[in-house]
Amino acid sequence: MQVEPVKVIDSHTGGEPTRVVIAGAPDLGEGPLAARVQRFRQHHDAFRRAVVNEPRGSDVLVGALLCEPHAADCVTGVIFFNNVGYLHMCGHGTIGLMVTLGHLGRIGLGRHRVDTPVGVVEATLEPDNFVALANVPSYRYAKEVALQVPNYGTVRGDIAWGGNWFFLVKQHQQQLSAARVSALTAFCQAIRDTLDREGIRGADGQPIDHVEIFGPPSSAAADGRNFVLCPGGAYDRSPCGTGTSAKLACLAADGVLEEGQVWRQESIVGSIFEGAYQREGDRILPRIRGQAFVNAEATLLFHPGDPFAMGIPLPTDGEAPA
Numbered sequence: 001m002q003v004e005p006v007k008v009i010d011s012h013t014g015g016e017p018t019r020v021v022i023a024g025a026p027d028l029g030e031g032p033l034a035a036r037v038q039r040f041r042q043h044h045d046a047f048r049r050a051v052v053n054e055p056r057g058s059d060v061l062v063g064a065l066l067c068e069p070h071a072a073d074c075v076t077g078v079i080f081f082n083n084v085g086y087l088h089m090c091g092h093g094t095i096g097l098m099v100t101l102g103h104l105g106r107i108g109l110g111r112h113r114v115d116t117p118v119g120v121v122e123a124t125l126e127p128d129n130f131v132a133l134a135n136v137p138s139y140r141y142a143k144e145v146a147l148q149v150p151n152y153g154t155v156r157g158d159i160a161w162g163g164n165w166f167f168l169v170k171q172h173q174q175q176l177s178a179a180r181v182s183a184l185t186a187f188c189q190a191i192r193d194t195l196d197r198e199g200i201r202g203a204d205g206q207p208i209d210h211v212e213i214f215g216p217p218s219s220a221a222a223d224g225r226n227f228v229l230c231p232g233g234a235y236d237r238s239p240c241g242t243g244t245s246a247k248l249a250c251l252a253a254d255g256v257l258e259e260g261q262v263w264r265q266e267s268i269v270g271s272i273f274e275g276a277y278q279r280e281g282d283r284i285l286p287r288i289r290g291q292a293f294v295n296a297e298a299t300l301l302f303h304p305g306d307p308f309a310m311g312i313p314l315p316t317d318g319e320a321p322a
Helices: 034-043 047-053 091-103 178-197 240-256
Strands: 006-013 018-023 060-065 076-081 110-116 119-123 130-134 139-150 153-161 165-169 212-214 224-229 263-266 273-278 283-300
Touching: 006 047, 006 091, 018 047, 018 091, 034 047, 034 060, 034 076, 047 060, 047 076, 060 091, 076 091, 091 110, 091 119, 091 130, 091 240, 119 165, 139 178, 139 240, 153 178, 153 240, 165 178, 165 240, 178 212, 178 224, 212 240, 224 240, 240 263, 240 273, 240 283
Parallel strands: 018 060, 076 110, 165 212, 224 263
Antiparallel strands: 006 018, 006 283, 060 076, 110 119, 119 130, 130 283, 139 153, 153 165, 212 224, 263 273, 273 283
16 A cells, blocks of 8 residues: 655646646656556556545546656656556646646746657647647548447547547537536447447557547637547546547548648637647647646645545456445
């Protein structure tokens, strides 16, 4: 059981929370971040649960573990995780991370490089808590894949990589409003269950763990609105950085968004990310700009008599709660 206190900084990016662990984390050793994620998963998964699961956290909370970068020119390394596992990359989390590092005085305004399990990304800390993220190369893997989704009929969507794997659906009968979150969650979960059942995956057999659906924006300030269901069953309060990157890849592949043209993506709660891209061969280099705010500094404590000191396990962790 964890006995040392863990120090964290909480922030939100467009309404989506990030908890950055700044002290008290397990030693994951050296080497590439992808290898350290495996050590985290195999030997310290209880720490993940303790930081983001109930009773300290919630299903929507994303954790970010600071660690020494493998790439020498990076200001930090980071591993993102949530209530059920580990994320390849997290756009809103990187924006929150940069604002947190600025809050701590570890970085100033300007461009910085961050090491992640899927490679180095660049992020520019701007005035007023804005961050412009140069995300990993993104691309559409498959177009208009047809699914027979129980209770919903035929659903067609694109499979795209934006730092995580997404199934993106434009044509559907759902109204995208915050009042319909439960219905939207059920629809997206049914899609993800169908993808799993039919064995439809991304490149190299990687699971598609995010579902993203689109609709018209609620105001003239945006070009479109989305609803993103994340691994673990929570929806993204922000427009989703990796999801917006995947969206840009599809728009670019369809020829409806020019290189350098700004796309303003609205979330289900009304927050907006600005996205644009440059071409790099058959892929794009997305740039996502959003705003984050630090809202708490905390010390997590672990009482030896607390049966849930290391968090409440979820059935999707492979351990059913008592």
